[in-house]
Amino acid sequence: MNYLEIAQEHKLNLIEVSILVQLEKRYPTAVSMEELTTDEKVYWQVMKHVSTLVKKDIVEKDEQKYRVKK
Numbered sequence: 766m767n768y769l770e771i772a773q774e775h776k777l778n779l780i781e782v783s784i785l786v787q788l789e790k791r792y793p794t795a796v797s798m799e800e801l802t803t804d805e806k807v808y809w810q811v812m813k814h815v816s817t818l819v820k821k822d823i824v825e826k827d828e829q830k831y832r833v834k835k
Contacts (some may be wrong), residue, residue, distance in 0.1 A: 766833070775821050776821040781814050789825060796829035 766789055772782050787801055802811045815831055818824040825834050 766835075769822065775823060777818075777821075778814075778822075780810070781818055784811065784814055784818060785823065785833055788822050788831060792833055792835070795827050795832040801831075 766785070768782050769779065770784060771785070773774060785802065785817075788796065791800075798808065798812055799813070800816070802808055819826050819831070823834060824831050
């Protein structure tokens, strides 16, 4: 996956790119929000950015788990 191309094409920020990196490391396994972050201070920020990635059709949501689209 070429993160630079995806980031430029979809105007992603660094947090969104880092989420993609984490999701790709675990691909094809879908992961829950709790697996992405255990820090309660940033949980809602990560959730917001994951939702943005879903809306941009880069990440797919299956029930309460997320996986990078390939």
